[in-house]
Amino acid sequence: MAEITFEPEQKAALVEKIQSYCEQQLDLEVGQFDAEFLLDFFADEIGAFYYNQGLKDAQAVVQSRVDNIADDLYEIEKPVRWR
DSSP: OOOOOOOHHHHHHHHHHHHHHHHHHHOOOOOHHHHHHHHHHHHHHTHHHHHHHHHHHHHHHHHHHHHHHHHHHHHTOOOOOOO
16 A cells, blocks of 8 residues: 655645644644654554545445436436337
8 A cells, every 4th residue: 555645735734733733732842843753653553544434435425426327327218118
């Protein structure tokens, strides 16, 4: 499985969110390096759970659309008369 990676802009925004959360919720000042380390840890250790849930959610949406298409096709089906 490929590792979870972020674009530099995304990573910078996530690091800032981690720093802000730690400061506001935990009264803990976390430097950029430590916040990046923490982000990498979460991506490596629990990122797959979020990724897999996202895939399941996407699969449910696609399946719903396929079911709707199947229903739509059934509705336009023409009756066949056998003689």
